[in-house]
Amino acid sequence: MDNGEVARILNTMADMLEIKGDNPFRIRAYRLAAQNIEGLAEDVSTLIVQQTLEEIPGIGKDLASKIREIVTTGTFQEYERLKAQIPSGVVELLKIPGVGPKTAQLLYERKGIDSIARLEAAARANELRGLPGIKAKTEENILRGIEMLKRASGRMPLGLALPLVREIIARLRQVKGVTRIECAGSVRRMKDTVGDIDILAVSAAPGKVMDAFVALPLVREVLAHGETKSSVMTRQGIQADVLVVDPKAFGAAWVYFTGSKAHNIHLRDMAKKKGLKISEYGVFAERTGKRIAGREEEEIYEALGLPYIAPELREDTGEVEAALKGQLPDLITADDIRGDLHVHSTWSDGAHTIKEVVEAARRRGYRYIAITDHSKGLGIVRGLAAEDLTKQSEEINRLNQGLRDFRILTGIEANIRADGTLDLPNGVLAKLDFVIASVHSAFRQDQQTMTERIVRAVSNPYVRVLGHPTGRLLGEREPYDLDFDRLLDAARQHQLAMEINASPLRLDLNDAHARRAKEAGVPLVINTDTHALAEFDHIHLGVATARRAWIEKKDVLNTLPLKQLLKRLAR
């Protein structure tokens, strides 16, 4: 029973309670618990053993006992009781955009509709009109919602959403009257996947912005078109919302629409205790209704007695408490990165020669890179054998002689075999400046086998960094089943660094794991795993992940000048 599964059960419980019309705050408690469990870096069963379940915010005695029941039995009593009352197909109806708990309940009670297929048939046959609050238009909307659901692909990786965001912003900036336009939401928080795109604008003529937005070429369907707020479904399958706000309230709106929801609720709660009220229109004195802040985000935090909190931290995972104590981290920035330690070339599956890669790295202002082509054991790409590495090192040495203020490190991305050995002998690895070890095969080993395999690999004295440590591919492959805490222990023991791989589908380590690594005292490196020059830009995604993990410059080895880097890499 993994954390995702526990969270799924709690969320389904919340869905069923909503359909029943239960206490909304009770429902919210279930959802909050689900969200916090999903965001955990460690297994919930570990917390049960340690008896620290109730330390998770939003989980009290009651939920803790239910979660224990879920982990032991796969379900819990009250959940089973509700499932017997509400068919799962009725809960499924909630997935349809525009259909909420009230509608689902109505459809089931009055028409016996207990699946999306039945709902579609009934709507097509115009059998819904006549129900309270439902006429032809609502039938149409339900059918449209079902179509959207069928095409929906879930959350989109951040790296794919960002270009869309840039395009929308660039085009709307051209609209007459627009004086400011920014993105908000999970995109601004740089979460690894995003559910939708939120954009905020200031304009003297809001109607023009709305009209221009819904007419953009990337719009597949207009979902709402109001005076200051519109929503569209894009051709790329992700929803985008644009809002026009008053410049006097821009900061308040930006905080509000950046979220996260949990962060906002925390701020509002604090405000209330200070006799203030926060909304997207500003901070107001509760008694007089006078606006105290609103124009800039800094003002909002200041009104609460807080320093500015970076968007990447706004998840209510301790950032408000840290801000109160003046203990916010001094987050790493992309400018702190001095080199990339995971780069491929035409020697294996990269698209560019070492010379080309080096030129691109120098243009970025880097002072070093490590060429880490694949080793020979990896069947799918042409990997390097010992003889190839000797030749490659000769080429690198020649290139280094012509370079000032820049150094190419000789390296390899060694393959961790199923048994934890590497596919190049230590004698070969010893001649290189830098060795990353990564898993590229046998992903489905059980937890114990996989953990021992990787622990064995990282105990090899020549391995400096564990590459993409959990192996996930967003939307494509789950992370390996791994005892992450044991791996951290091994990493610390062997003075190994862990990679935050910035490739858009990887972002591996993720934010939660990277934060645990930092807390465990394991150093990190942020690499792009570049196979083509444009991918050097992905460093921003890796840095964002690090920022979400509260990581500072001092936690990351490739922020060091070359000399210090080499010293730290020596074991």
Add this chain to the structure above:
DNA sequence: GCCGTTTTCGGCCCGACTGTTTTCAGTCG
């Protein structure tokens, strides 16, 4: 169902948009 420098009971964020309404309910974020 959670939570507590006002509280162990009584709070718990709030407004835009839509479609159905004739003043509002449902959904969404």
